[in-house]
Amino acid sequence: MSGIRQFQGKVFPLNRENVDTDQIIPKQFLKKIDRQGFGQYLFYHWRFNDDGSPNKDFSLNNEKYQGATILVGGDNFGCGSSREHAPWSLLDYGFQVIIAPSFADIFYNNCVKNGILPIRLGQKDVEVLLGKATQSNFELAVDLEEQTVKDQDGYKSSFEIDPYWKQMLMNGWDEISITLSYEDQIKQFELLR
Incomplete structure (x- = not known):
């Protein structure tokens, strides 16, 4: 996994609450x-009609959102079952950052463990970002070190993240990487047994 320190990307607005992992x-x-x-199946029932053709009414199929790497969604994003495939599909499609007022806990943890930065912002901030992304090709700059989100027009907000998750994301670590960082100590312990 590669680390995330500063990231800039096009925003896709998904103005829906309670988006669950089956959606x-x-x-x-x-x-x-x-x-x-898994990216080809992301939001499958919204992106495609029953015959498999693209649903022109679903905004992710709009050309202006092609190449989006930041998703701004509604409250309780990622609720439902604990399937890790949900962050896999988002990441495989190209999303690196997800911004929402709140996330389901298991989904949030699965995002971090798979290299996606989930950012909790207040409802008013999310509404501002959704509005801007709906109006034009909109980009955001995310600075994980400084814990800020900003745009080119002067919007700026800060976010909180657990220091443990922050270090994992900045260094591109997963839990196996952290365990392997103690390899010498593990070997020493095994020799003592």
């Missing part, structure tokens, strides 16, 4: 255990 990645696509290839 993010429907259950019929959970047949693989590797993390690749």
Whole structure:
């Protein structure tokens, strides 16, 4: 996993509350255990019609959001089941940062463990960002070190993140990487037994 320190990207607004993990990645696509290839199924029932053609009414299919890497969503994003496939599909599609007023706890933790930065901002801040992203091609700059989100027009907000998660994301670590960082101590312990 590569680390995130500063990140800039195009914003996709998903002005919906209580987006659950089955809406993010429907259950019929959970047949693989590797993390690749799930992006094509992201928001499947919203992005595609029953015949498999793109749903022109779903904004992610709009050309102006192609290449978006930051998703701004509504309250309680990622609720529902604890499937790790939801962050896998978001990451595989290209999203690196997700901003919402609140997240389901398991989804939030799964995001961090897979290299996605989930940012909690207040409802008013999220409404401002949703409005700006709906009006034009809108980009945000995220600084994890400074814990800020800002745009080119002077908007700026700060966010909180647990120091442990912050270090993991900045260094591109997962929990296995952290365990391996203690390899010498583990070997010494094993020799003592």
